[in-house]
Amino acid sequence: MSAEAIRMEGIVKRFPGVVANAGIDFSLDWGEVHGLLGENGAGKTVLMCILYGLYQPDAGKIFIRGQETRVRSPHVAIGLGIGMVHQHFMLVPRLTVLENMAVGWEPKVGPLLDRRAMRRRIRALVEDYGLEVDPDARVEELSVGEQQRVEILKALYRGAEVLILDEPTAVLVEQEVEALFSTVRALKEQGKAVVFITHKLHEALEICDRITVLRKGKNVGTLEAKGATETQLAELMVGREVVFTVTPEPLESEGRVLLSVEDLSARDDRGVPAVRGVSLQVHDHEILGIAGVQGNGQKELLEAICGLRRPTKGRVRVGERELTGESPSRLATQGLVHIPEDRHLRGLILTFSVEENAILGQRRQPRFAVGPWAQKKRAIRAYAGELVQRFSVSVPSLTAPVRTLSGGNQQRLILARELSRAPQVIVAVQPTRGLDVGGMEFVWEQFLQARRNGAGILLVSMDLDEAMMLSDRIAVMYQGEIVAVLRRGEATKRELGLLMLRGTGEVG
């Protein structure tokens, strides 16, 4: 067997209106962790989806173990020993870990599932790679990190020799990232080949042997991780110099309370109490960060504040006015805007045009409509054009569906829409999720500008680095409660991680 596991030559993939991959060469050796870096829309995921058989390339060749191969479907890919862990897990929440792993690949005793044989194999894999997980637990009961382990196990169980991890750290906390890295190292020692897609540069440098950088569908360089620097990679990615961090200048708050939440409780979609008596205040010129592992009630808290979920108890005040449970449009007119967590689910209507999305919360305002029976098309178009220009959103046209925009530009459009309403309070959930360096920089700058102008910002971020960098204060949420509020510089990343995982900062 040659040292080369995979070679892709001149891969071209076009989508209507976009060239996702414009002739990419890529190779992967056995026993290697190969990082795939690039901005959003650079073509990383598309390239790997081609290798995994989800898309067919328009041109180019794929060699697997030196053999030219056509990967017609994921089923073929799995048969060839290629496994992929997607950004969004593809597990059935109601089934157990074992049952999830069996889907599509059931060892059978007659017509029945051979659970014994499966359990044996899973145990062996768990031990080999340190993928601690209970085969009989239901997936819905597992944390995000554990679900990811199940996905990796599933791929290995199906005989994966080549493993593609699509932005695996995006959803993990520090401690879980460490666990993932040791798993990846174990895989490498076993001689397996791993593709690690990410846009976090330090991670790529830490875990990868080689790093390939994609920009606009082209391979702009493959380098040895040893000796490469973040600056070098970032410049390759973006094609210009970039800043990685922004430093919020010290600002004196005037002590006005812009958003005040008192003893707020709410239930999650299943009716289980998810927020238990949370109180917090956001002042002028202040960013209050909320840190916490996903699923500790942050989502419900924010929805309850923003009028998308009925609180079971407590009060929400914007400025002097009590607005508990008011509709999002009423809140917006009172100066509170919301940058939702999921662009596609909440923030945008993907099939609607740029124009139509630009007026989502303001469609009935006199400047855009005459009562409910007529729209001012020209005014809407002019407004959308202005937003697009002022926030440099790159769009094919104002009438193009926002589906055709890249993730970064979609987020810009949302920011443009919400921030141009000159809000007093901005509630943002994961505003940089899935954005590249350039996109993040843009979002951060916008928030700091709003802060400078006196706005108060409530920021939920799963990215601790980001939360720590931007926040004047950080509140840690654990099991529906706020367990600690720390000022800037008071806590280390490790301490925060512990608070997030256990609810207390003591090592024990």
Place this chain on the structure above:
Amino acid sequence: MKWAKEIGPVVGAITLALGVGAIVTALTGYSVPQVFKYLALGAFGDWYQVAQTLTQATPILFTSLSFLVAFRAGLFNIGAEGQLYLGAFFAAWAGFSFKLPPVIHPVVCLLFGAAAGAVWGFIPGWLRAKRGANEFVTTMMLSYVAIKLTSWLVSPGGPYHGAHWANQTVRILTSAQFPRFMRGAQLSWGIIVAVLIAGIIWYLLFRTPRGYELRAVGQNPLAAEYGGINVTKNLILALTLAGALAGLGGAAEILGTHRRFIELFSPGYGWDGIAGGLIARAHPLGAILAAVLMGALRAGGQAIDRAGVAPADLAAVIQGLVILFVVAPELIRYFQRVVRRKKLGDIES
């Protein structure tokens, strides 16, 4: 350009369907040239036949609009047939009960028909929005209720049984009738009203905040909610409007074509509306063309039967094929979109 892109595949699908129809015709031992000749002649052969086609297209246009308005809001109105019957009955009732001047009388009848259909759309809309009852099931069930109810109203022993030899009401007054275009053909002003309404629906959907909200709810209810749109209200509104449109269709049928309510007068116009709405890709102006196509197939089918070239069943098969070929890809795309959204989430890089 944008037009050609939308219509091109539809025209292709129709051609393909007619091709397969030809094969089926040949295999069953009928003469392909004869069948197609009479299909074409029956649909567009002379002015009388064109009038026939348009007569059939009129109610189908209303029910297509009914289907697509609900569809735009993310709902399936399967009950247009029943809404049509109810609208037809109440329009007829207003037509023989009131004495009103000419222009006003048909308008009042149309409003009665629309209101009756609206009630029949409101009920499943309310049940869906407030109680989560699947509108697919409720609209269909209520449809049967409406059909049976109107049948009873005009049957012997029912309160509006108008003549002993058939289950129908008495004639509506002349003042309520739609004028017809030519002697001997049933084509009436109904078609003009239908096209007008299609234009209004287009304006409503694409040029008003109301329509924007309705479409937003259909495309992404979560984002609509986030944007401050009342989802519940829009779901109810959409089905109510859908019911009203089908009710209008029934009313136009009575005022223009039958001039009295007759039990089971519709050969399935409500169902044709589903196909019509989908063929039109849920576009109100596209629905005009789709309704003409469906009307042509019906009129052509009758001609084949009349000429004795082939049984009406064969015409029905060809109709079915056209609907299948045009609609199936649309439905498949629709389900693919749903599945893909669930499966892949958003692939971004």
